[in-house]
Amino acid sequence: MSADELYSPPSAFSGDAHVGSHEAYLTAYERSVADPEAYWADKAEGFHWFEKWHTVRDYNYDMTKGPISIKWFEGGRTNIVYNCLDRHLDSRGDQRAIIWEGNRPDEDSTLTYRELHEQVCKFANVLKSRGVSKGDRVSIYMPMIPELAVAMLACARIGAIHSIVFGGFSADALADRISDATCTTLITCNGNHRGDKPVLLKPNADEAMATAEKEMGKPVATCIVVEREKAEGVFAVDMQPGRDLWWHEVMADADADCPCEQMDAEDPLFILYTSGSTGK
Numbered sequence: 001m002s003a004d005e006l007y008s009p010p011s012a013f014s015g016d017a018h019v020g021s022h023e024a025y026l027t028a029y030e031r032s033v034a035d036p037e038a039y040w041a042d043k044a045e046g047f048h049w050f051e052k053w054h055t056v057r058d059y060n061y062d063m064t065k066g067p068i069s070i071k072w073f074e075g076g077r078t079n080i081v082y083n084c085l086d087r088h089l090d091s092r093g094d095q096r097a098i099i100w101e102g103n104r105p106d107e108d109s110t111l112t113y114r115e116l117h118e119q120v121c122k123f124a125n126v127l128k129s130r131g132v133s134k135g136d137r138v139s140i141y142m143p144m145i146p147e148l149a150v151a152m153l154a155c156a157r158i159g160a161i162h163s164i165v166f167g168g169f170s171a172d173a174l175a176d177r178i179s180d181a182t183c184t185t186l187i188t189c190n191g192n193h194r195g196d197k198p199v200l201l202k203p204n205a206d207e208a209m210a211t212a213e214k215e216m217g218k219p220v221a222t223c224i225v226v227e228r229e230k231a232e233g234v235f236a237v238d239m240q241p242g243r244d245l246w247w248h249e250v251m252a253d254a255d256a257d258c259p260c261e262q263m264d265a266e267d268p269l270f271i272l273y274t275s276g277s278t279g280k
Helices: 011-015 022-034 036-044 080-084 086-092 113-129 146-158 171-181 201-216 247-252
Strands: 055-060 069-074 096-101 108-112 137-141 161-164 185-189 192-194 197-199 222-226 244-246
Touching: 022 036, 036 055, 080 086, 080 146, 086 113, 096 113, 096 146, 108 113, 113 146, 113 247, 137 146, 137 171, 137 201, 146 161, 146 185, 161 171, 171 201, 185 201, 201 222, 222 247, 244 247
Parallel strands: 137 161, 137 185, 185 222, 222 244
Antiparallel strands: 055 069, 096 108, 192 197
């Protein structure tokens, strides 16, 4: 194949794309450079804002005038979950928001926008009932299951900052991330299968919480556990009274009404560590 050959996408694909051609990209790019305030304000109009911003960006790129800094959409208040879910309920509430396929070929599920919204609100109220509020840090140590998305969105709905830790990481790696972010809550599962291999997450989580307590000087207050695999045999787990709670039990009676926390545009949404370390 010649390196000079050019293959254009089908017109049906290009016509439905956000940027339908190279020319459209160049036009957008040139506008973003020539008038960034107008360009980014136009993009931000696509979001729902509880209160609109008064300044698109406030910045200093001159080190002789002070520290390099930039702030976006000052005065604006929004919530990313409202934009992901709530504003779509009337128009596409019964459309699929999540399509999930599990480890086994016969394992799959879907959640509509309305169903996902309900699950997110319920779990947000579970977190609030455990004292989690705006600015608190929540560690999420799970495989790629629907509850992972629910947990992320529930945190964002109430203004808590989530920190996702890859489910294949060791107890020590998890402990480092819990303590570095000073997480008050951990969300995990008893375990899962990767291919035919059982992966035991809750024992790792227990070890990590013990280590993190020594490093932080205080315990993780709450650990919510999804019963991803039937809790028997190799997937049976120890549950510490007062700290450990089963996801399905706390969700059973949770209220499905949870207003969104109104967040400043610059409020942190999540902490995501590099794959190798916490940066220490």
